[in-house]
Amino acid sequence: xxxxxAFDDKQQLAQAAAQAAVDALKTAVxxxxxxxxVLAGGSTPLAAYQIIARDYQEAIDWSKVTLLIGDExxxxxxxxxxxxxxxxxTLTSLPTQKLRPRSDQSAEQAAVDYExxxxxxxxxxxxxxxxxxxxxxxxxDGHTLSLFPAHASLLPSASLIIPVHxxxxxxxxxxxxxxxxxxxxxxxxxxxxxxxxxxxxSSALAGNHSPIALAVSIIETHDGKVTWFVxxxxxxx
Ligand code: 6PG
Numbered sequence: 001x002x003x004x005x006a007f008d009d010k011q012q013l014a015q016a017a018a019q020a021a022v023d024a025l026k027t028a029v030x031x032x033x034x035x036x037x038v039l040a041g042g043s044t045p046l047a048a049y050q051i052i053a054r055d056y057q058e059a060i061d062w063s064k065v066t067l068l069i070g071d072e073x074x075x076x077x078x079x080x081x082x083x084x085x086x087x088x089x090t091l092t093s094l095p096t097q098k099l100r101p102r103s104d105q106s107a108e109q110a111a112v113d114y115e116x117x118x119x120x121x122x123x124x125x126x127x128x129x130x131x132x133x134x135x136x137x138x139x140x141d142g143h144t145l146s147l148f149p150a151h152a153s154l155l156p157s158a159s160l161i162i163p164v165h166x167x168x169x170x171x172x173x174x175x176x177x178x179x180x181x182x183x184x185x186x187x188x189x190x191x192x193x194x195x196x197x198x199x200x201x202s203s204a205l206a207g208n209h210s211p212i213a214l215a216v217s218i219i220e221t222h223d224g225k226v227t228w229f230v231x232x233x234x235x236x237x
Pocket of ligand 1: 040041
């Protein structure tokens with residue numbers, strides 16, 4: 001059963017999320033000698049990355065942490081749509097390992113390339129990459145990663161990274177972790193702020209179907225721990 005932590009506003013949420021991420025990564029490094037963190041795009045996670053870069057530089061041996069991103073938009077690597085670019089500029093002072101998606105290729109090629117890069121991540125006994133920490137955003141429609149409601153991105157796939165076409169939210173071409181890849185998640189944090197997320201958050205917490213609800217269910221079925229970090233606006237009517 002996932003737990004919910006609610007905060008007055010987005011900044012307090014970001015503060016708590018930053019602290020919780022560092023704690024989870026520290027625990028993973030202590031247990032396994034290294035940690036893998038799947039990042040999320042969006043403005044809520046970005047606020048937390050800024051806090052981490054400012055306040056948590058010395059909190060952990062960042063050279064033992066590998067960063068990757070859960071989904072990316074196809075387009076120029078330094079373009080305004082590129083999630084990795086914005087995150088990297090924020091976290092540039094942390095000496096982490098970084099797996100950057102080559103999203104300047106077709107979605108098919110970029111997915112194959114990123115799946116190959118994921119090969120360097122330590123595996124669980126079931127052969128899937130172990131994701132010590134996964135951050136997930138939530139869209140107004142209940143999407144997470146680039147997995148959209150009633151969309152081909154939700155179809156079962158043997159791949160860890162899938163190409164996504166015709167995304168209902170622009171840009172249309174993307175790559176995303178698959179639902180299968182989420183089975184390797186040890187700790188997941190869902191970050192949702194703003195009144196426009198209220199319907200998606202309350203619906204998922206009430207047990208209705210949506211991509212974020214499905215992601216939670218898959219992670220929990222595989223013994224991952226899920227915590228929602230929401231602000232008041234997202235949590236209340
Ligand atoms: C995208 C966005 C999107 C975003 C959520 C939450 O895929 O086009 O990145 O999925 O993560 O909408 O965004 P905020 O944190 O900015 O509310």
